[in-house]
Amino acid sequence: MSAAKYIGIDLGGTKIAGILADAGGEVLHQEKIPTRTEEGQEKVIARVFGLIRTLLAMAGTGEVKGIGLCSPGPSDLKAGIIIEAPNLKWKDLPLIALLEEEFNLPAVLENDANAAAYGEYVYGAARGRKDLIYLTVSTGIGGGIIINGKLVYGRNYSAGEVGHMVILPDGPLCGCGRRGCIEALASGSAIAREAKALLLKEHQRAPGQVGLLWEITGGDPERLTAKEVGEAATQGDPLALSVLEKAFGYLGVALGNLVNLLNPEIIVIGGGVAALGPLLFRPAVRAMEATAFAHMCRDLPVVPALLGGEAGTKGMVALARQKIPAGV
Incomplete structure (x- = not known):
């Protein structure tokens, strides 16, 4: 057979x-x-x-x-x-x-997002673990939660909408209609939006002082994407670095709240923005550790997803x- x-x-x-x-x-x-x-x-x-x-x-x-x-x-x-x-x-x-x-x-x-979480649980970065949080950070932010080897669904199959945890109640408007969701603060779209605003403000303040991020956009900030912000940050551009530090600090606060709530064995982060590596993980883990109980963060791996697309x-x-x- x-x-x-x-x-x-x-x-x-x-x-x-x-x-x-x-x-x-x-x-x-x-x-x-x-x-x-x-x-x-x-x-x-x-x-x-x-x-x-x-x-x-x-x-x-x-x-x-x-x-x-x-x-x-x-x-x-x-x-x-x-x-x-x-x-x-x-x-x-x-x-x-x-x-x-x-x-x-x-x-x-x-x-x-649940499917990706389960894929990482069975075949990827969380293989061998039973309790995990999976986040995908790309244009938006999604997530999946697995407890004791089972996906958490909730009453009407809607659990795991971590992208719409409100971190900053008076923050920027999210696509869901609420303000201050983590998606509106730390997603690829949010990073591009924040960088555009700061870049325009900086150009108006000192038009002759053109930085790397301005050069990457060819003088047109509307063309800016999170990928380009990441490229500028890897080359040490101060504005790009400050945008990512702020965004992923917020992401870390969200992670800290999830850690306090769920006490996972591992956190896996996937999606296109996760390709930024240490530029994401360092500020996020630092903020997570400042937000969650120390004993819950001790020896808690926060790792990139392995399975990609x-x-x-x-x-x-x-x-x-x-x-x-x-x-x-």
């Missing part, structure tokens, strides 16, 4: 990633295609189906036992319905029912393997 295989799909606002993997998580084949949300819901679903067909074709007949799919935003995981995915402009979509009808295979749905797809393979019997 052939070994069971599973398909993991990570459905994002800009790309759809898919893998075919065995029960041990070894990736046998992978594909990535653009989402093209501008083409509308039906065409995006058709692209998801096309990607799954490609992966099924790489497996032997009857070997794929199930499909795991993660997407951004809140979902009713039990019913398999995406309640709202703002980046995709979807609402109340019964995607799992559509998948099962199309492929005659069992399928499971998960939030993308495969965290979501591998997490969905692991969750599909867990929730779908191999004998189906």
